[in-house]
Amino acid sequence: MRLIFFVCLTSFLRAQSAVEYSIHRAPSKIVIDGKLDDAAWRVASPASDFVFNWHSSGDKEATIAKLLWDDENLYVSWWCLDRHISAYEKLRHGPVSRDDCVEIFLSPNPRKVRNYYTFEINAIGTMLNRCRTDWWTGPPTWEPEGVVHRTSLHGLAKKDESPDDKEWAVELAIPLRNFSRDAAHTPPRDGDEWRLNLMRTGGKTNAQQSTWSPIVPPAKSFHTPESFGKVVFVAQAGSRRRAAQRVGPAEDVIAGRDIYNRSCTVCHGLDGAAGDRAPALGAQRRYLRTSNEDLFDAIKNGINGTLMPASSLSDADVWKTIAYIRSLRATAIDVPVAGNSQQGETIFNGKGQCAQCHMVRGRGGLIGPDLTNIGAEKKLEDIRLALVQPKPHIPRGFQPVTVKIKDGRIVRGVIKNENNFSWQILSLDGKLHLLTREEVFDVAHEEKSLMPSDVDRRLTKTEFEDLVAFLARSSWRKR
Numbered sequence: 001m002r003l004i005f006f007v008c009l010t011s012f013l014r015a016q017s018a019v020e021y022s023i024h025r026a027p028s029k030i031v032i033d034g035k036l037d038d039a040a041w042r043v044a045s046p047a048s049d050f051v052f053n054w055h056s057s058g059d060k061e062a063t064i065a066k067l068l069w070d071d072e073n074l075y076v077s078w079w080c081l082d083r084h085i086s087a088y089e090k091l092r093h094g095p096v097s098r099d100d101c102v103e104i105f106l107s108p109n110p111r112k113v114r115n116y117y118t119f120e121i122n123a124i125g126t127m128l129n130r131c132r133t134d135w136w137t138g139p140p141t142w143e144p145e146g147v148v149h150r151t152s153l154h155g156l157a158k159k160d161e162s163p164d165d166k167e168w169a170v171e172l173a174i175p176l177r178n179f180s181r182d183a184a185h186t187p188p189r190d191g192d193e194w195r196l197n198l199m200r201t202g203g204k205t206n207a208q209q210s211t212w213s214p215i216v217p218p219a220k221s222f223h224t225p226e227s228f229g230k231v232v233f234v235a236q237a238g239s240r241r242r243a244a245q246r247v248g249p250a251e252d253v254i255a256g257r258d259i260y261n262r263s264c265t266v267c268h269g270l271d272g273a274a275g276d277r278a279p280a281l282g283a284q285r286r287y288l289r290t291s292n293e294d295l296f297d298a299i300k301n302g303i304n305g306t307l308m309p310a311s312s313l314s315d316a317d318v319w320k321t322i323a324y325i326r327s328l329r330a331t332a333i334d335v336p337v338a339g340n341s342q343q344g345e346t347i348f349n350g351k352g353q354c355a356q357c358h359m360v361r362g363r364g365g366l367i368g369p370d371l372t373n374i375g376a377e378k379k380l381e382d383i384r385l386a387l388v389q390p391k392p393h394i395p396r397g398f399q400p401v402t403v404k405i406k407d408g409r410i411v412r413g414v415i416k417n418e419n420n421f422s423w424q425i426l427s428l429d430g431k432l433h434l435l436t437r438e439e440v441f442d443v444a445h446e447e448k449s450l451m452p453s454d455v456d457r458r459l460t461k462t463e464f465e466d467l468v469a470f471l472a473r474s475s476w477r478k479r
């Protein structure tokens with residue numbers, strides 16, 4: 001398409017918006033066994049959208065962390081999608097971050113963020129702790145009281161990478177009394193604020209180095225308490241959102257997408273979009289099978305008399321693909337995304353040039369549709385497609401035209417309205433023109449929408465995913 005160049009090189013020096021999370025009271029008992037199957041975890045809200053602060057190479061793999069509390073403990077869990085799991089350190093307080101490892105650094109006093117406590121746990125369950133506070137006079141390492149932790153690979157002598165690697169998990173319970181010198185109250189009270197960060201390192205392959213709260217440059221270390229995110233303790237139990245419940249836990253959806261993209265795309269197409277040999281699993285169509293049981297039966301046993309084969313997936317993996325298929329049928333906001341929505345916002349306003357034509361929350365251009373609520377209106381796949389494929393027909397209100405007016409002026413824009421006597425044209429500079437048939441010399445309809453259909457090629461893969469994440473999270477609903 002003929003790209004319109006706007007001389008609009010605004011530098012968006014965006015203030016790093018801090019991430020926030022509400023730690024709800026655990027609605028039921030949590031058993032620390034390295035399995036995240038407790039009812040409490042399944043309803044806790046995910047802290048996902050991890051940021052890859054210093055990424056130079058390797059796959060970015062999803063991490064979902066969750067936090068809960070009760071009168072005794074702060075509970076933390078991590079779920080890590082991981083194709084290359086390696087861990088070797090067995091010595092207490094050894095350098096576990098060289099392995100596949102998860103970490104939490106906590107500042108119980110938000111006015112003294114430099115007083116922070118660290119918990120680093122590798123995939124085979126070795127832990128390292130430090131107490132970095134202005135009152136600590138002990139050795140460089142620290143022995144917290146009563147901590148219980150388990151990983152899904154707990155106690156192995158070592159963990160070498162294997163072709164079967166898929167995911168691993170960590171569960172941690174920290175007695176709150178460990179923080180009594182810095183916290184305002186232990187146990188915390190409703191509304192108490194702490195600061196913390198959650199991290200992940202990747203072992204031999206795919207370094208990850210991802211964090212929940214972005215680390216503000218030029219800092220180059222996890223040990224940057226100024227960059228910790230904000231958490232607020234909420235006395236109310238649970239935080240289950242209705243829609244999330246319908247779709248299934250975020251980690252199942254992400255793992256299910258992975259399984260689907262390895263086993264089902266030959267026929268159904270990548271990301272469930274549509275294939276040559278089988279129906280799209282997430283498109284707008286009437287499905288024969290809607291109940292979980294019917295989907296399970298179709299995937300496990302195949303569909304007799306059709307190309308749909310029985311599969312050799314385990315029952316657990318079949319359930320994950322079902323969570324994924326359900327997510328394809330939900331709107332984007334209820335579906336986990338791989339990209340980082342904060343970085344996506346920067347791309348939307350900057351390199352992507354989207355804000356020239358689109359408004360989000362009252363800021364941006366008028367030529368394209370307002371995208372403020374797109375995450376709640378559209379499916380994730382449809383948002384992706386909108387960026388890489390022209391629509392079959394240009395939607396009403398967005399037909400681009402070039403109008404020659406008898407006085408010699410030329411107006412280029414989109415037709416907002418037309419009738420027998422006049423046109424309403426919104427020109428590219430955002431002005432509305434009411435032109436009567438008498439004034440106009442010629443109206444040339446353009447064939448292509450002004451919406452670029454090569455957004456994926458104008459951005460890097462990561463930038464594209466971040467942009468999709470931003471759109472997926474755009475909604476009037478508060479997250």
Ligand code: HEC
Nearest residue numbers: 263264267277278287288289298299303306307308311321
């Ligand atoms: C060899 C091609 C092929 C492969 C591989 C395949 N499918 Fe299918 N699938 C089909 C076809 C064809 C249909 C439509 C059957 C019909 O006409 O009812 C179908 C139908 C389905 C349906 C039912 C859709 C509905 O609601 O009516 C589901 C669910 C499904 N497939 C899931 C999967 C999953 C998950 C995988 C991977 C584990 C997979 N399929 C792999 C060919 C395939």
Ligand code: HEC
Nearest residue numbers: 352353354357367368369386391395398449450451452455
């Ligand atoms: C030159 C103006 C222009 C630019 C630049 C532009 N768009 Fe669009 N966009 C439009 C128009 C016009 C439409 C509606 C017509 C259509 O869908 O073809 C649209 C449609 C869309 C839609 C579909 C909305 C819906 O409700 O179906 C999405 C999503 C979208 N744009 C996102 C973006 C993103 C993200 C960027 C930046 C990479 C971008 N657009 C850049 C003009 C633009």
